[in-house]
Amino acid sequence: MTLPRTVRLATTLCAALALAGTAALAQAPAYPSKPVTLVVGYPAGGSTDLTGRTLGEALAKQLGVPVVIENVGGAGGAIGAQKVANAAPDGYTLLVGANNEVAISRLVTKTTRYELKDFTPIGMVASQPMVLVASPSAGVKNLDEFIAKVKAAPGKYSYGSSGVGTGLHLAGEMVKQRAGLFMTHIPYRGVAPLTTDLIGNNLEFGVFVLSSGLPHIKSGKVVALGTTEVKRSPMTPDIPALGEHPALKGMEIGTWFALLGPAKLPEAVVARLKSALAEALKSPEFRQKMEASGSTVASSNIDIGPFLQGEVEKYRKIVQFAKIEQ
Template sequence: MTDALAPLHAAALRRRHLLALAAGGLALPAARAASYPDRPIKLVVGYPPGGSVDATARQLADVLGPKLKASIVIDNQGGAAGALGAQRVATSAADGYTLLLGSSNELAATGVLNRAQKYDPMKDFTPIGLVSSAPVLLVAGPKAGFKTLAEMVDGVKRNPGKYSYGSSGVGSTLHFAGELMKQRAGLFMTHIPYRGVAPLTNDLAGGAIELAMLSVPGAQPFLQSGRLTALGVTGGQRLKALPQVPALAEHPLLKGYEMSGWFALVGPKGLPADVSGRLQAALHESLADPVLRQRMEDTGAYPAGPRDDLAKLMREDIARFAKLADYAHMRE
């Protein structure tokens, strides 16, 4: 090779090298998507076992795992109405191996009142998809003596300040559901926050408090045993699972009332598009499974559809909760 041609030859080699690197780079996502997942996936639940979020996570994992050809391990991290578990996922590696089965609590509601919350639901997660929505129950314990929604509204209005109701925590969806009920019907009750379903239901059944907002799975064993009484459901209509329980909106003072929680699958921010796409496809396939859909409906939930927009729902509910917090003077 002549000295005159040497620079041209070197330039050609550099171009080939750059093209090879570019081709390799373009192939990385496809290779990663093909190999993901190649080890167990940790699905964090920000609540102790036994509640609606935990039940939803386990129902989903039973179907989603086989779709992904991977084992899914449930990791319960209870506290702060789900916010502690959410914080753990928000700071995890964005590789698809640590996910959150979250709820409207930690993904929309809690940050409205908790100024110390260390994550932003809209900035610190990658939305994968909505799993289901679920109204909750207004439930009375034996101390209250109420058997119907009408008795409760009348009794609380005649005795302002006498009764208390419990929820799964300050700023939780159940808390907002109770405050919206108080606002609409003109009721004065004290809110008692709890760290989980078990202590809340135990105190309610034992007479420490009179009323509570509870998830359907959390309430059902106590309803079946007769220890608690379901007075109303917070959705706009009655549940298929509990057709005998009226919607709160059926009461004249609560016309138009509706407050449902929801459950969603998210990952840390920066989740690679090929990994999130793989998870989205597997989630949508799982939610079409008739057995999973029936199990969700049996626990008072409505399975999500493929067109449900999780990010849009999160934005709308954050704005809704903030407006209610201001109206009801819930902020400190």
């Protein structure tokens, strides 16, 4: 039986379109075929920026294309995170994000419009603890003396952080919650003025990211009371962990850095990025640079999705305890 001419034409056209589609797919360049942008939500020079630049160098070697760092500062990292959440899901705009913008921001300010679901988690990069310190004038040299002194005079003493709703602020509130202390929180516009007041004996206590506080601890300008995790940091085995103390048992709140992309990244792109990240994390050069900055390189087999969800819930409880809202 001979098919009608219109049916034959339609069949021929469908076959031609199918062949054209197959040819287009075959010609589509493999990912990545152009430079990748790593967004860092802070100005150059901070711990997230250092992590981003070190990771960018390592990823460029694995991906075979340039990796460009774009610093998009403002709103505690949230502006940079929002840029990535809004980016095309093609793998060419990624975020090196930390606690503040990834897990905390939406809990403490109504102006943050993105959520975890607006990102594709790729993997953990590194982490480092924070450290609780005392100014020389505070007159305490260890955790026992710190807890006793603050408990004896509720409300008399203050601690500082780099701002309301930051990881440093929440670490201080966790110390208060766990040990049953009453201290006033003093928010600073960054670490520099916080450091000035601690060293100048205008503030009794403060919380730093370990890499920021370490130079001042080593110089004797501030007294390290404890790092904010269950176990001592390999970088500072001489500084006790807060979680070791009975009054703060199990305390665990560090600073971490993760690689994320926009939501709905294609599976093939995610697989390529995860493979490149795993190889970067094993690089001796990458590990040396990160450890020199006070960070512990993450394991490539961490299931990042559940980890991030758990972090959000942990911070939610602290935010509710401290009644933080901007």
